Amino acid sequence: MSGSINRRVTRYAEAIAGIGDGATILLGGFGGAGVPLGLVAAIAEAGLRDLTVVSNNGGSGEPDLSIWLAGGQVRKLICSYPKSKASSTSSFTDLYRAGKIELELVPQGTLVERMRCAGAGLGGFYTPVGVGTALAQGKEVRNLGGRDYLLELPLHGDVALLRAHQADRLGNLTYDKTARNFGPVMATAAALVVAEVDAFVALGTLDPEAVVTPGVLVDRVVTVGAPR
Amino acid sequence: MSGSINRRVTRYAEAIAGIGDGATILLGGFGGAGVPLGLVAAIAEAGLRDLTVVSNNGGSGEPDLSIWLAGGQVRKLICSYPKSKASSTSSFTDLYRAGKIELELVPQGTLVERMRCAGAGLGGFYTPVGVGTALAQGKEVRNLGGRDYLLELPLHGDVALLRAHQADRLGNLTYDKTARNFGPVMATAAALVVAEVDAFVALGTLDPEAVVTPGVLVDRVVTVGAPR
Amino acid sequence: MTPLTRDQIARRVARALPDGSFVNLGIGLPDLVPNHIPADREIILHSENGILHLGPRPPAGQEDWNLINAGKQPVTIRPGGSYFDSALSFAIMRGGHLDISVLGAFQVSGDGDLANWSTGAADDIPAVGGAMDLAVGAREIWVMMEHSSRQGQPRIVRRCTYPLTARAVVTRIFTNLAVLVRTEAGLVVEEIIPGLTLAALQQQTDAPLLAGTQAGRGLAPLEG
């Protein structure tokens, strides 16, 4: 073995290289846990525009998705919970009320399952969630086995930006506590998968039983605090 | 905390109590890895009849599913690979050629995904696997996003019988290497989930990051070598 | 005749949780339940963001912001807890693996319809989070809420006027005035605060009520 595979990049600029205007970005995290803040900052600095962002939350006023919103970088948000306690003053609220951003509101479990569907090479699935509600509008309702379900379609990203705990050069990832959340599924659902990690470790350090995201799903790894 | 929850049972008879004739049993394992041989023996000894068994393999001549087949306990097998090297002499082959057993042949990835679908409370999913083949017969074909898919429906069990590595009294499970295979998904897809484990450990021993099957999914745990 | 306080409602709910049950507590009023779980009962709490067996908030200064609950507040994990990703977390919720989901609500109908995610106001920022997932799948869906709105409008209604979260899901309602169970026959009042008559309760309730006694069940005093 030559050890020719190396997912590690040393600068944030390298980590986001090739991501263009108009990209669909799957952004990891639930609340403040699992958001790759360094990658978020790099995308803000790169000034990318016209982004479609898939994120469970809509930004909290911290230097998270909020800075893309404030910078006018986001055309459309696909999200389960765009509100935050800072809502009344948040960029999302302003943009939304001004009709300057498109919102696709998706129940959280449907959001993650649509990404899993994409990552698993499936064409769609039927869920009971949302039947008979305003979020069923425009969706196929189908009775299967005596129960009504909505047809939901896969949600692919051009890029996934994730926060993980440890990584090795093959791209294997572990996560830290509830910062795991959307990471493992988003890693399956995007053409380019970039993880920001606490620590880069030597090959063989990670227990094969405890690897959560196998390296086959990961393209680039950057360590928190790497230079721009 | 009183410590009132205890998934552990001390005898195999207790582990399979309440499983009746005609049950649909999800049986873990791929080849010889992950098959709960003690539970298999207990079901054989109990003489249950008319079983529908969901298993990736059809028995190898070892004291696995083969003994249920030989005992005439199985009415129907839902399976991806019923053949084995011992096929020419296996119980399944004899029963199948004699028309004494029903076979539902399912591609392996569809088999596991149908159980996941059941366990996740979904109503069905579209897969590209099997389109245009003999295994698509009788299935709905649907074009979604320019590609053809088959509609596949959830596969529930009355019981799942699994082999795991370690367990605690809440029913949390870890697995050993490739013996993991179908276990984590089968644990989501049955009304009663029973795991046979190498070791029962004190609460707090298992790393919360490394638990593969959370205890909420597990009803009973029996240790390998427990008395009948 | 004293309506229960919010903490007393939480105490009543906590007493109703069976020993050994796996429970998801929604945000809002259900947040108060953990403080009241009897010491001799083992209840395993689940949170949608991927954790089982949550413990209480850690002491100030010991918060770990990678260890939070669905309300984004720091929590702890108890021995025997586990972490998992959002896909498995929602499979646990939607797949019927939790015993009980306890939710706050704006309105509940006599048919068990639930409205708890949107006021429907024009300037409301729509946000559903896991509300619709939580309302579908657990073996029992319990609601805890004030019996009437701040404006004095009944919250237990014939038909929800707020946007629905899910249809025909709620099995039990705990308010500051009563405990109600949904049955085939309709909403049955099982407990009522001492001094309040069923007739007076009905006046504050839009959906028709049956007394526990009518349904062959007792009508017990509600105690917090």
Place this chain on the structure above:
Amino acid sequence: MTPLTRDQIARRVARALPDGSFVNLGIGLPDLVPNHIPADREIILHSENGILHLGPRPPAGQEDWNLINAGKQPVTIRPGGSYFDSALSFAIMRGGHLDISVLGAFQVSGDGDLANWSTGAADDIPAVGGAMDLAVGAREIWVMMEHSSRQGQPRIVRRCTYPLTARAVVTRIFTNLAVLVRTEAGLVVEEIIPGLTLAALQQQTDAPLLAGTQAGRGLAPLEG
């Protein structure tokens, strides 16, 4: 004019695997590939039963029967390997996350249809395993097989007569006589064993062949 041996076909396939690629090897002929991977190349092998970065069979007596491959044979795991459940394993296969899936076959059509799971014989025990999943999803589907059947029948055909595994999936075929690539225009012969003419190869092939030279590619000698 000497057809390649089975090991030589495996060696040709192994040389074609790009450095750093993630590959699933089917059972049968593809089993031989790992023995021939050049030492300076890092190829990560996946097996459907839930493992990445398989290593070789352990020495006799050191087998761990919980550490097996899709062929149910004992293997080892290399540093940087991982275990996962069948759901994720098949998501990796079906979701397009593997670079290459290398499969044995009974027949391949000029349109890339694959038949490799059943002879269709009446007394055959039907068994599909992961064959249909493996044939769908990887970025490239390669087939390695003898050019003709033991009975001398062409295996590269206009239309498969054996039951199909998947339609229009095969991108490259390695046989004991040639290497073929499926293009928009048809099957292009890229390499042929020295001494065999394209005309002679066509005689042993039911599907029409194009020379690499016709398609603007070179027609190179096939070396094992």
